[in-house]
Amino acid sequence: MRWSRRAFLGAGITTLSAGRLLATAGRRDYLLRPEPVVAHVGGVEQNFLGFNRAWPGPELRARQGDGLHIRVENGLQDGVSVHWHGLRLPNRMDGVNVLTQDVIPPSGALDYRFKVLDAGTFWCHWRSIHPAQQDSMPTSCSKV
Numbered sequence: 109m110r111w112s113r114r115a116f117l118g119a120g121i122t123t124l125s126a127g128r129l130l131a132t133a134g135r136r137d138y139l140l141r142p143e144p145v146v147a148h149v150g151g152v153e154q155n156f157l158g159f160n161r162a163w164p165g166p167e168l169r170a171r172q173g174d175g176l177h178i179r180v181e182n183g184l185q186d187g188v189s190v191h192w193h194g195l196r197l198p199n200r201m202d203g204v205n206v207l208t209q210d211v212i213p214p215s216g217a218l219d220y221r222f223k224v225l226d227a228g229t230f231w232c233h234w235r236s237i238h239p240a241q242q243d244s245m246p247t248s249c250s251k252v
């Protein structure tokens with residue numbers, strides 16, 4: 109099922125703020141918007157690949173056994189996907205563009221849905237269709 113923004117909100121899920129946890133027992137819903145971010149690290153202004161206007165990106169929390177639903181809205185001018193590191197999840201949700209999924213086109217969205225099988229701290233990052241952009245800017249996103 110493809111979710112439009114209207115349908116997503118109409119389903120009774122209210123976005124409190126971008127990237128903030130929307131609590132429902134046994135299910136965690138998040139909204140991520142990949143975007144370039146300028147941040148200061150060690151007093152130096154640098155370009156990063158962030159989420160929701162932040163670097164590092166928001167912490168996504170879930171309990172082992174929870175279902176995670178992460179809607180990714182692409183506001184970039186390029187296709188994008190989100191790659192999850194260390195999480196056991198369906199291959200089609202792994203976010204390696206072209207290899208395990210198609211990119212999310214500009215202005216498009218994709219719902220990543222998977223069950224959290226493992227406890228721990230993991231990270232994710234967005235992948236652009238332009239490898240040079242990925243290589244030049246650190247990315248972030250985390251889940252505990």
Ligand SMILES: [Cu+2]
Pocket residue numbers: 191192193233
């Ligand atoms: Cu990766």
